[in-house]
Amino acid sequence: MPLAGGIGLERLKAIAQLVKPGQPVADIGADHALLAIYLINKKIAPRVIAIELGEGPYQRLRKAVESSPYADSILVRKGDGLQPLEPGEAYSVVMAGMGGDTMVQVLGNDWDKASSFARFVLQPMSRPAALRLALAQQGWQLVNETLVRQNRYFYSIIVAVPGTHPYNLSPLELDAGPILLRQTGAVAQAYREHLRGKYQRMHSSLLRSKTSHARLLLKEVEDKLKELEVYWP
Ligand SMILES: C[S@@+](CC[C@H](N)C(=O)[O-])C[C@H]1O[C@@H](n2cnc3c(N)ncnc32)[C@H](O)[C@@H]1O
Structure with missing residues (x-):
């Protein structure tokens, strides 16, 4: 750092x-x-x-x-x-x-x-x-x-x-931040793009794995990608 x-x-x-x-x-x-x-x-x-x-x-x-x-x-x-x-x-x-x-x-x-x-x-x-x-x-x-x-x-x-x-945050909100997800501006936009790239790479690598744990993670990553679409202008 x-x-x-x-x-x-x-x-x-x-x-x-x-x-x-x-x-x-x-x-x-x-x-x-x-x-x-x-x-x-x-x-x-x-x-x-x-x-x-x-x-x-x-x-x-x-x-x-x-x-x-x-x-x-x-x-x-x-x-x-x-x-x-x-x-x-x-x-x-x-x-x-x-x-x-x-x-x-x-x-x-x-x-x-x-x-x-x-x-x-x-x-x-x-x-x-x-x-x-x-x-x-x-x-x-x-x-x-x-x-x-x-x-x-x-x-x-x-x-x-x-x-x-106490309150609930979605898995994407926990990862990315509920406020950051909703922010406008170039840095916030680049951040969402960065996250989408990260989840897409995880998705590709999880698809190659056959374990039940990988299937669970795959579902979680798919859900995050879907939720991210909501914040995608
Ligand atoms: C990487 S440095 C960050 C320094 C500075 N805060 C910054 O952001 O540039 C993290 C520091 O936290 C200290 N640290 C870690 N756990 C701690 C704790 N429980 N109480 C106090 N200091 C802690 C470490 O000794 C280390 O010096």
Whole structure:
């Protein structure tokens, strides 16, 4: 994943635009501190709590913050997910650049505590469907989704707020994002095209397999292709 320059910064800027301005932010998995530094430098957030889990990334984070001019506004903490935070200590919580399964684990460790934060900005690198499913099952609303594109990669950014009414998403909505699917514009269009290509390639390869599991998957991919047609202008 590129970190600085090009899409690395574009991705982080897109994330920064989705936090609530003027309110404290927690960045879980803050690593290089680029987002924390950007949020303070641009005066988007008055304070960022930057969290890292492993010793190596934590030391990198600490050094990056200490050598920046913003050490007074960025609080660096070591720990797992939301654990280093007091309930409600930040308004927006960002998790970016990690797998969707890791995000589900972080949230699932303590959904009650997670619900004490007003807004989550989530940018999964993999398994976004698992993340959307967990959010829907908890009744958390997806209030915004955006896409950032780098070459053939699309980064989905999901904004979710705690809620209590579970709801269903279709398999395509879980994969692609219910808001992204309905978005107009060139990037959203290219994203749907990318998805259709992906499902068509899966379809061809599943047709060659004779197992019962492959038949189940084939049906799922066919359903997704059909549903995708609905959003195809
Ligand atoms: C690939 S980096 C992404 C860095 C940055 N957020 C970005 O988007 O560019 C993911 C970081 O998440 C951290 N991480 C993974 N699981 C975590 C957890 N449960 N709690 C805190 N940090 C975690 C890793 O140590 C790693 O530094």
